Amino acid sequence: MDKREVSKDDGLDRRVVVARLMAECADALVVAGLGSAGYDLFAAGDRSLNFYLWGAMGGAAAIGLGLALAQPQRPVLVLTGDGEQLMGIGALATIGVQQPRNLTVVVLDNAHFGETGMQRSHTAMGVSLVGVAAACGFDWTVDIDEESAIAPLATRLEAMQGCGLARIRVRAEEVPRALPPRDGVFLKTRFRAALGFPTI
Amino acid sequence: MTDWQDRLFDVLKANRIRQVAFVPDAGHARLIERAESDPDLRAVVLTTEEEGVALVCGAWLGGERAVLLMQSSGVGNCVNMFSLLSNCRFPFLALITMRGEWAEFNPWQVPMAKATPVVLESMGITVFRVTEAKDVVDTVQSAAELAFGSDQAVAVLLSQRLIGRKTWISEK
Numbered sequence: 001m002d003k004r005e006v007s008k009d010d011g012l013d014r015r016v017v018v019a020r021l022m023a024e025c026a027d028a029l030v031v032a033g034l035g036s037a038g039y040d041l042f043a044a045g046d047r048s049l050n051f052y053l054w055g056a057m058g059g060a061a062a063i064g065l066g067l068a069l070a071q072p073q074r075p076v077l078v079l080t081g082d083g084e085q086l087m088g089i090g091a092l093a094t095i096g097v098q099q100p101r102n103l104t105v106v107v108l109d110n111a112h113f114g115e116t117g118m119q120r121s122h123t124a125m126g127v128s129l130v131g132v133a134a135a136c137g138f139d140w141t142v143d144i145d146e147e148s149a150i151a152p153l154a155t156r157l158e159a160m161q162g163c164g165l166a167r168i169r170v171r172a173e174e175v176p177r178a179l180p181p182r183d184g185v186f187l188k189t190r191f192r193a194a195l196g197f198p199t200i
Numbered sequence: 201m202t203d204w205q206d207r208l209f210d211v212l213k214a215n216r217i218r219q220v221a222f223v224p225d226a227g228h229a230r231l232i233e234r235a236e237s238d239p240d241l242r243a244v245v246l247t248t249e250e251e252g253v254a255l256v257c258g259a260w261l262g263g264e265r266a267v268l269l270m271q272s273s274g275v276g277n278c279v280n281m282f283s284l285l286s287n288c289r290f291p292f293l294a295l296i297t298m299r300g301e302w303a304e305f306n307p308w309q310v311p312m313a314k315a316t317p318v319v320l321e322s323m324g325i326t327v328f329r330v331t332e333a334k335d336v337v338d339t340v341q342s343a344a345e346l347a348f349g350s351d352q353a354v355a356v357l358l359s360q361r362l363i364g365r366k367t368w369i370s371e372k
């Protein structure tokens with residue numbers, strides 16, 4: 001029944017990819033989906049304008065949408081995995097309707113549920129999140145399987161010329177855990193403070 | 201019904217709400233229409249209510265206030281996403297029209313109607329209920345103050361009695 005066989009060994013090194021992306025996106029407001037995407041973001045260097053999720057699976061893209069609408073002058077990056085984005089697949093339709101020019105969703109696609117034992121996900125069996133985003137009316141989509149495409153992706157993200165989704169093929173491998181803070185109130189408060197908003 | 205709905209819209213505006221996320225309900229129709237035609241508001245139609253929970257948290261991270269409109273059946277779609285609210289102590293304001301109670305014709309609405317206040321409270325959300333039109337403005341104003349003034353999650357249930365019977369079969 002598989003439409004496409006995906007080897008666990010195919011793809012880029014997720015830590016290298018995220019480190020390179022973040023090095024080029026100093027201005028971005030970043031929301032990370034739960035699991036490895038958050039660990040990758042933290043490993044690339046913690047910053048106040050990173051908001052890491054430890055739960056609320058499927059919510060990263062919708063949080064990014066609310067943030068992008070509230071902060072139209074700043075680039076917003078949602079960094080998440082294939083499993084997290086699949087759970088929030090409806091949010092791609094909601095984003096496609098709103099078309100925020102400053103929102104980019106980057107899916108680190110290892111085609112597996114890495115946090116729970118590396119079970120294959122839908123993207124290992126023929127589902128294309130790039131195809132879904134394009135069908136939902138995203139302004140641009142890109143499929144990335146070479147490191148040389150990361151710098152141009154960062155440039156596009158920072159240009160804020162339309163909402164986009166990039167799927168980056170990464171290897172399905174266990175990498176050392178790099179655990180971000182899991183105090184949600186702290187993460188919220190420092191994010192808002194960094195944007196100049198008062199706490200309660 | 202549009203009279204209290206218009207006053208409700210004015211309350212949201214007066215409380216500086218900027219994003220209105222919704223899965224439609226007939227009881228919210230006027231509010232949605234007003235939000236969509238107001239250049240200062242962003243109306244966001246959702247595919248499922250849990251997106252709205254996440255969206256209003258994102259809005260707050262970015263310094264904007266948002267409201268979530270849904271009907272009682274949508275509450276069940278949100279449960280895990282509600283964990284954002286207590287974990288991060290996000291302010292949250294939801295206006296929920298009740299189905300499955302007063303003069304309901306559709307039995308499929310009833311189980312979630314019974315569960316709605318229980319589910320909300322079990323996830324740490326404060327529940328206010330409005331049964332009469334004269335109380336709508338004051339209740340929603342109080343809910344907004346509690347939510348945005350004290351970083352609390354608050355849901356206002358708008359009773360089916362307030363919204364009125366749904367006409368299923370038109371008489372000829």
